[in-house]
Amino acid sequence: MALLVQKYGGSSIPSLDRIKAVAERIAAAHHAGHDVVVVMSAMGGTTDQLLTDAQNITAAPPPRELDALLATGEQASNALTSMALSALGVEACSFTGWQAGILTSHAHGSADIIDVRPYRVRSALDRGVIPLVTGFQGLIYGGADVTTLGRGGSDTTAVALAAALKADACEIYTDVSGVYTADPKVVPEARLLACLTHQHMHEMAAGGAKVLALSSVEYAQKHSVTLHVRSSYNHCPGTIVSDEFFDVTYAQQSPTVIAITHNPHSTKITLPGRPEPAPPPLHATTATGRSTLRSSPPRAGHRDVPCDEYTATASLIGSGLCAHPETLATLRRTLTHAAIPFTPMTMTDTRITLMCPPSYLADAVRALHKAFLAHTPQPQLPRHNRQLTLQP
Incomplete structure (x- = not known):
């Protein structure tokens, strides 16, 4: 069976009922025999509300304190999902980004991941426990302060963990069924793409596609991490992002524009x-x-x-x-x-x-x-x- 890193975005967990539904999906993968590591974003709307709260206190919140505040959103959803798994009879344990070994640069609000040391995550897997990690955050390398990674940072957390753990795939769960030929909200007839190279996904993210954060695609490309973009609301096969089998595929079909x-x-x-x-x-x-x-x-x-x-x-x-x-x-x-x-x-x-x-x-x-x-x-x-x- 496979070692999977699953990331759930805020659009997948806007409510407690959706957290319970996500827990059921995680449990299903666990019962199917997979080793599963979960990365959670904050519940939908939480980060924006925390930013508003900070700005209602001061127009210029100190960056260190703002990171300390914003990090709480992912910690709440992470712990709640762990509780939901426990209620399903599945042993799980929540970890903050720093407990999971995510080490970053000093740039509060837009830190880069410098190193990943997932010893506690690996230990939990070895014991048959599902580790849940807060996305979007880490600890300053060589320091003791919490940092956040910027918008879309949970994607990057998931990819970095997948690379460090040598996972078989990193599944990015969202509210759409995968990557489309255009934004379906603008082009209703847009079609789901079954597969993409890292380079094409990188170009799409750089060109404005919101389904994956650009930094996460760059990390995946650098470390050869297979990405699987899927919906948490259905069981559509989604979109695979990988370079392993595309030489033949693209040579055969050679689409000029995808x-x-x-x-x-x-x-x-x-x-x-x-x-x-x-x-x-x-x-x-x-x-x-x-x-x-x-x-x-x-x-x-x-x-x-x-x-x-x-x-x-x-x-x-x-x-x-x-x-x-x-x-x-x-x-x-x-x-x-x-x-x-x-x-x-x-x-x-x-x-x-x-x-x-x-x-x-x-x-x-x-x-x-x-x-x-x-x-x-x-x-x-x-x-x-x-x-x-x-x-x-």
């Missing part, structure tokens, strides 16, 4: 004053990027950086995009025909990103999906990998 992603909150930054005659490049970034630019020492010609706060981006994700000029031609023709204003921004073999006004973004995503993916077959798992994790 998904359309979007980000409504990007920002266009123009860097003027370059001495060369070529026009300055445009870059998309987040609010973090804007604050970094504005706080950096001024460079010659870059004293004032104009930022357009109302730029959105859409991306084509695929393979060999630079080798197929017709891809960019189809993109231009599609958006021009739909009267959608846009500016091409970046183009690589695996991602083409364009900018457009936010009011046109949904129409752009739908038009591109129809042009590139309406009749394109998607990669399927080879027959011998379709029961990769054996999870019921």
Whole structure:
């Protein structure tokens, strides 16, 4: 049987009834003979409420104290899930991130995982106990203060534990059935992707897909961790993210474009004053990027950086995009025909990103999906990998 790390996001546990349902799923995997490690996010809405509480106290809460506060959300859901498992007759034990050996950098609110020493987790598994670990948090390496990993940090906690424990797979449970060819809320006809490479998943996360945190995909890619994105509300097979069997799969089907992603909150930054005659490049970034630019020492010609706060981006994700000029031609023709204003921004073999006004973004995503993916077959798992994790 397999060693599985299962992560449950806040959307999977918005209530006590859902915590009980998640406990039943965990127990089912345990009874099926799997060794299971569980990583829990805070219950839906908890982190936002804690942030609001802190800001109602002070507009600038000390970062150390804010981390100490936010860490309590995952601790509560973790302990409650352990209790729910015990009520089902399954022995379980909850651990905080630091008790589980998650060691991080010093950056409160956005710490990076430096090392994972899961001795107590391994010991619990050896005793037949299900260890539950709080996601999103750890302990400063060489220090004694709690840190948090930023939004999506529970994904990264789960992947890091899977890598350290050499798990067979890391199952990311959410409120959708897997990774789709586009956001189903924007494109109702979007299709579930059975499988993706780490690189394609990385490009999708970087392009705005919210199903997995970018940092978790980067960690999984670096440590060759197989990811399995699934719904905690059904038993749909979900999406496998792995590089183990894709050389053959993609060589056979070679889809030029496999998904359309979007980000409504990007920002266009123009860097003027370059001495060369070529026009300055445009870059998309987040609010973090804007604050970094504005706080950096001024460079010659870059004293004032104009930022357009109302730029959105859409991306084509695929393979060999630079080798197929017709891809960019189809993109231009599609958006021009739909009267959608846009500016091409970046183009690589695996991602083409364009900018457009936010009011046109949904129409752009739908038009591109129809042009590139309406009749394109998607990669399927080879027959011998379709029961990769054996999870019921």
